[in-house]
Amino acid sequence: MATDQGVYLYAVTRDEGEGPGDVAGVAGAPVRQLAHRGLAAFFSTVSLAEFGEEALRRSMEDLAWLEETARSHHRVVEAVAALRPTAPVRLVTVYTGEAQVRELLDERHEQFAAVLARVAGRREWGVKAYAVPGREEPVTDQQGASPGAAYLNRRRAALRSREADWRRAAEHARAVHEALMDIAVVGRCHRAQDPQLSGRREQMVLNGAYLVDDERAAEFAQAVEDVAGREVAVELVGPWAPYSFAALDQDGEAARGDAS
Numbered sequence: 470m471a472t473d474q475g476v477y478l479y480a481v482t483r484d485e486g487e488g489p490g491d492v493a494g495v496a497g498a499p500v501r502q503l504a505h506r507g508l509a510a511f512f513s514t515v516s517l518a519e520f521g522e523e524a525l526r527r528s529m530e531d532l533a534w535l536e537e538t539a540r541s542h543h544r545v546v547e548a549v550a551a552l553r554p555t556a557p558v559r560l561v562t563v564y565t566g567e568a569q570v571r572e573l574l575d576e577r578h579e580q581f582a583a584v585l586a587r588v589a590g591r592r593e594w595g596v597k598a599y600a601v602p603g604r605e606e607p608v609t610d611q612q613g614a615s616p617g618a619a620y621l622n623r624r625r626a627a628l629r630s631r632e633a634d635w636r637r638a639a640e641h642a643r644a645v646h647e648a649l650m651d652i653a654v655v656g657r658c659h660r661a662q663d664p665q666l667s668g669r670r671e672q673m674v675l676n677g678a679y680l681v682d683d684e685r686a687a688e689f690a691q692a693v694e695d696v697a698g699r700e701v702a703v704e705l706v707g708p709w710a711p712y713s714f715a716a717l718d719q720d721g722e723a724a725r726g727d728a729s
Contacts, residue, residue: 476564477515479545480710481556481574481581484509489548495520495541503567505574508581511549512570520563529561550710554589556581557712584715591654592686592708594679596693597662598645598701599671600638641700642675648696652689653679657713674701678713 477495484504488511494500498513518524528534539560546557564570574581650656661673681689690705697703 473517474514475517475520476566476570477513477520478558478562478564478570478573479511479513479542480549480558481585482509482511482549482553483507483585485553489545489552492545492548493541494545495538500545503570505571506578508574508578510570510574511545512567515563517563520561525561525563546710546712550592554585555710556584556588556715557710588680588711588715590683591680591711592683593711593713594653594681594686594689594705594707595709596645596649596675596677596679597673597704597706598638598642598675598677599669599704600674601671601700601702638672638674638700645675645693645696645701645703646677649677649679649689649692652685652692653681655680655714659713671702680711680714681708 477498479494479500484507488500488502488509492500494513496513496515496519498515500511500513503510503512519528528538542560546555549555550557564573646656646658656677656679659676659678661676664670664672679689686708693703693705
């Protein structure tokens with residue numbers, strides 16, 4: 470491989486034959502498959518002028534570039550996951566060449582095998598819950614209060630109402646999570662998204678990810694519908710490849726899902 474080229478890695482699977490065909494990868498690059506010791510890595514050959522360390526530092530601040538790259542990455546991972554159990558790799562994971570990918574498959578062979586066994590026959594679902602604003606109680610201005618004092622009273626009452634709404638919604642969200650954990654194999658709560666990312670004005674009180682057996686997917690979706698209530702608006706998204714439950718940490722251990 471030329472020194473000005475690198476290997477962009479998407480996912481690792483078991484070596485079970487052909488890949489997803491002519492799906493396009495990042496920057497429109499073809500997707501290739503590298504088989505090694507019973508595992509298969511899906512990758513594209515990319516230019517280091519765009520995906521090298523220095524270039525990536527600049528590109529990661531370009532939201533349009535980042536969005537397009539993430540979309541292409543996700544497209545490849547989903548195409549692979551439709552065929553077999555898949556361990557997605559983090560966005561913009563780039564190696565110097567195929568030899569380095571083989572080293573990865575050697576060094577973390579047992580961890581990849583464990584991850585793939587855990588996610589086989591399962592998909593990731595996301596559940597997001599948002600606090601539903603309640604109706605603010607009217608505030609009666611005290612007789613003789615100045616306009617400024619009356620305004621402050623109304624302001625304090627509005628803040629108390631919003632805080633009470635949030636507490637009720639958070640309690641309901643915990644109950645939603647517990648109910649879904651009765652069906653999911655494992656689940657975890659991610660950090661709540663900012664409204665600019667979620668696209669909703671309401672405050673997010675649950676950003677859950679759940680690994681669910683394929684045969685229980687309909688049951689899980691029905692449970693999400695059943696647990697939605699007056700306090701929260703619940704949104705079901707997915708299914709996806711198991712991004713939240715298939716990653717390896719920096720020490721090479723399989724990351725475990727949890728309900729924390």
